[in-house]
Amino acid sequence: MNQVIENILTRRSVRKFTEEKISRQDLELILKCAAYAPSGMNKQTWQFTAITDRNKLDEFAAVIGNELGREGYNFYNADVLIIPSNVRDGIWSKEDNACALENIFLAAHSLGIGSVWINQLQTICDKPVVRAFLREWGIPEEHVVHGMAALGYAETEPSQNVEKKGIIKIID
């Protein structure tokens, strides 16, 4: 099996991270992979914002937890949060961001870094308390957030004993 296929098949969501920091070089490489994802009509209307400041991440998580009524919410203690954002009325904003997220997950996995999709902003990114953080981080007002990526080193390797039961058919 080639390494690309193996990387795809062995990527699993990680929900418990160590305190180990992701190097700037690895983070930049992961962000580059995000930007190399396909996008509808190659519009590339997205932005990728990576937050590495632990205190800011904790504050942001607390605000999200408060909005969603989830006390103790903390992005699984991830080292980095990548926030892909995209234009509100873009026809393919959501699809483009999903492609970029998968590139992020696969790139991270290939570098030995764990990741998981974080969906919590989807319904609350326009709440003033949330928008205040996005504004501070230079995320344009006309951008919305569909999904984010939490990254870090896995505390324990996720099990590969998974059942993937998508229906596959080949019609000859």
Ligand SMILES: Cc1cc2nc3c(=O)[nH]c(=O)nc-3n(C[C@H](O)[C@H](O)[C@H](O)COP(=O)(O)O)c2cc1C
């Ligand atoms: C659209 C979408 C939203 C998701 N939201 C979350 C989330 O908010 N929190 C979380 O822990 N995992 C989230 N996940 C990760 C899925 O739970 C995970 O991919 C699935 O259980 C399969 O496991 P695997 O990634 O290890 O193959 C999301 C995945 C997708 C595609």
